[in-house]
Amino acid sequence: MPELPEVETVVRQLKQKVVGRTVQRFTSQDKLVIHQSMKKLAPGKITNVERKGKYLLFHIGSQIILAHLRMTGHFSLDVKGGKYLAGTFHFTDGGRLNFHDIRRFGRVKLVSDIGKELQHIGPDPLEIDSSLFVRRLQQHPQANIKSKLLDQSCISGIGNIYTQEALYHAHVHPHQKIGDVPAKTLKNIFTQLQRILRLAIDNNGTTVHNYTTIDGKGDFQQFLAVYGKENCPRGHAISRMVIQGRGTYYCGKCQR
């Protein structure tokens, strides 16, 4: 599932491949995935592609397009059609950028007020220091640590996989209440999280189910310690519980 490192990987590849090219028109094949606002897209040059949390932003002239991959959204470049095609940017050079989505949870939308659109998004874990991270978590002492790490309004970009990996490496049980976790330990969660996110970006993300980059698969799955595993790196049996409807893997011995 695309989280911060996966979206960052896609954004970096798109930056290389589409910035500077001019979009002539956009066609929609899936009304559910492609917001009707995309009909209003005017031709223009792509000046930038960036990431905010798990969102991708395309700057086309003075227009901004917001895209979210959700579970199975992905882009393909300069090929015709293909499976699960939802929408297509047609370039003046004859090429195209396609958005596909098997499960159709993804979204592509032309936004007029990007600030308003993203006002609920918390800060990026790679752009803040540990004290802000700890402070923001400690604003919710009654909440459980895993739920809050998944809460995009608290910290943005972290999803189910990297939450579990960070908690494992910080030796924190996913069911811990934030108020019961010492500040020093919260700081270590931040340290582990940044380390893992950076390593994952260096490896083009994690491919477990459907995620692929523009060019191919990610390579971080080889570093996973608990997600989908039967044993942790120290050889203990991994347990699984459900938090907020999400599979949660942890080591009962390493994490307390």
Next chain:
DNA sequence: CAATCGTCCTGCGGGC
């Protein structure tokens, strides 16, 4: 305020 559950969606794998 926090947790839980249903909803959306489709491919896939297990079971019989």
Next chain:
DNA sequence: TGCCCGCAGGACGATT
């Protein structure tokens, strides 16, 4: 063989 069922989960809204 083929079908049914449950599972995967990000975001959001309603409910507990």
